[in-house]
Amino acid sequence: MTDQSMRWFLSKLEASGDLHRVERDIDARFEIASVLTLRQSGPAQLFARVNGHEMPVVGNLFNHRTRFATALGIERNELDALCVKALEQPLAPRIVDDAPVQQVVHREPLDIGALLPVPHWFEREAAPYITAGVIVAKDPETGRRNVSIARLRLEGGSRLMAGIAKNHHLARIAEKAMQRGQDLEIAVAIGNHAAVLLGSQMYVGLGDDEFDIVGGLLGEPVELVKCKTVDLEVPAHAEIVLEGRLRPTELIEEGAVSEFPGFYVYYGPGIGVEIGCVTHREDAIYQAILPGYAPEHCLLGAVAIGATLTRDLQRSIPAVRRVFITDGGMGRLHAIISMHRPRLGEGKRAVMLAMGLVNLLKHVIVVEDDIDVEDPRQVEWSLAARFRGHEDLLVLPGVRADRCDPLHEDLVVTKIGMIATTRPGDGEPGGRSELASPPRDVLDRVKANLRLY
Numbered sequence: 001m002t003d004q005s006m007r008w009f010l011s012k013l014e015a016s017g018d019l020h021r022v023e024r025d026i027d028a029r030f031e032i033a034s035v036l037t038l039r040q041s042g043p044a045q046l047f048a049r050v051n052g053h054e055m056p057v058v059g060n061l062f063n064h065r066t067r068f069a070t071a072l073g074i075e076r077n078e079l080d081a082l083c084v085k086a087l088e089q090p091l092a093p094r095i096v097d098d099a100p101v102q103q104v105v106h107r108e109p110l111d112i113g114a115l116l117p118v119p120h121w122f123e124r125e126a127a128p129y130i131t132a133g134v135i136v137a138k139d140p141e142t143g144r145r146n147v148s149i150a151r152l153r154l155e156g157g158s159r160l161m162a163g164i165a166k167n168h169h170l171a172r173i174a175e176k177a178m179q180r181g182q183d184l185e186i187a188v189a190i191g192n193h194a195a196v197l198l199g200s201q202m203y204v205g206l207g208d209d210e211f212d213i214v215g216g217l218l219g220e221p222v223e224l225v226k227c228k229t230v231d232l233e234v235p236a237h238a239e240i241v242l243e244g245r246l247r248p249t250e251l252i253e254e255g256a257v258s259e260f261p262g263f264y265v266y267y268g269p270g271i272g273v274e275i276g277c278v279t280h281r282e283d284a285i286y287q288a289i290l291p292g293y294a295p296e297h298c299l300l301g302a303v304a305i306g307a308t309l310t311r312d313l314q315r316s317i318p319a320v321r322r323v324f325i326t327d328g329g330m331g332r333l334h335a336i337i338s339m340h341r342p343r344l345g346e347g348k349r350a351v352m353l354a355m356g357l358v359n360l361l362k363h364v365i366v367v368e369d370d371i372d373v374e375d376p377r378q379v380e381w382s383l384a385a386r387f388r389g390h391e392d393l394l395v396l397p398g399v400r401a402d403r404c405d406p407l408h409e410d411l412v413v414t415k416i417g418m419i420a421t422t423r424p425g426d427g428e429p430g431g432r433s434e435l436a437s438p439p440r441d442v443l444d445r446v447k448a449n450l451r452l453y
């Protein structure tokens, strides 16, 4: 059986020298954020001594694709295929009775800010917020489960504020509860296995249980335990769980908050949350994900959105090999689609389909599958060698955009596709796509004996 905890991965990182222990006293107010920012692409950081707290904080865990692979027990180049497999072969969770995450139980009255070392992140933000909280809820209409991440700001005592985008399932479920005059029970799991975090980010339909995809990623059912005070189930091997309810009629103004493009945004009011019970492991570790334009924040979405699009595009256009969401495009706005010998016009079709499926996408480049989509130099080479501006450029003004797009005006933006693929005939001997090289037989002979040279 797989170890479904976050701490298994921490020991693995420690063994490979990729976990840095900060022994010095540190403040949760801006200081943790500063260290995580300055080391955002470096080793994971474990803060053992946070002022005023017993509980350590860990951050920068999944700031590179290799870390996901390690955490899922696979090779780096198997990551996308595993995600696609998990989407196609989901596995339902298993309910267990005994859970490490319920070793310690705190009931009302609660002071979440005293229990958990939640970092205060950025200068203009009004209060600390939880960034790695995987929120579980059930659709009051269908009873179907939903699992996703949204920031939860400390509002004092047992109160939180949830900042949820209106188009996300969780917001739609909360809306349904409100229409019925009800609150929405939620449970928030913090300190999760990579499969839980990645699964929570998959772009699936309303009613599709993300925990089934977590099972697909793990290769076995994710183990859930029943909550103490709400009718929900949470990952048994998480570090911490908060149980409570979203109160859709209680709106709390958020003010400035960071978003993945790196800027502050002003979304208006968030939804009030009342927490009634906190459970955690005896020696729980608090996981913090650095928000803003930071590798971990961007990658979690990028890996999941790329895999979902690969699966969805391949269903309609078999020539599609892979959809890769780039790091520089904030892990959300830019996609590279690789295709095997696309037919005339098929690249444009793939671009439009991808944009139609994922609102966030703004600039999409199509390359051939001889190009490594993860290598920006090769992608740029494709544009230089295979892209004809007068006919391979798709300009779509006034397309509905995501509210996170830094350039949207009235929620529309100009979207662009660039088709950098060859044409039939391009690969003829001596033609524009035949790469200059020594004769194959000589090259192969030398390659086989290169150490002799």
Ligand SMILES: Cc1cc2nc3c(=O)[nH]c(=O)nc-3n(C[C@H](O)[C@H](O)[C@H](O)COP(=O)(O)O)c2cc1C
Pocket (backbone or CB within 6 Å): 131, 132, 146, 147, 148, 149, 150, 151, 163, 164, 165, 167, 168, 169, 170, 171, 200, 201, 202, 203, 289, 296, 297, 300, 301
């Ligand atoms: C670290 C991290 C933080 C996130 N924070 C938020 C957030 O504050 N609000 C939000 O609406 N989505 C946030 N997201 C994105 C959602 O979790 C994601 O879009 C998810 O797929 C939505 O799922 P749903 O439609 O099932 O609710 C965050 C994602 C990550 C990886």
Ligand SMILES: [Mn+2]
Pocket (backbone or CB within 6 Å): 146, 147, 148, 169, 170, 204, 205, 206, 207, 208, 210
């Ligand atoms: Mn969902």
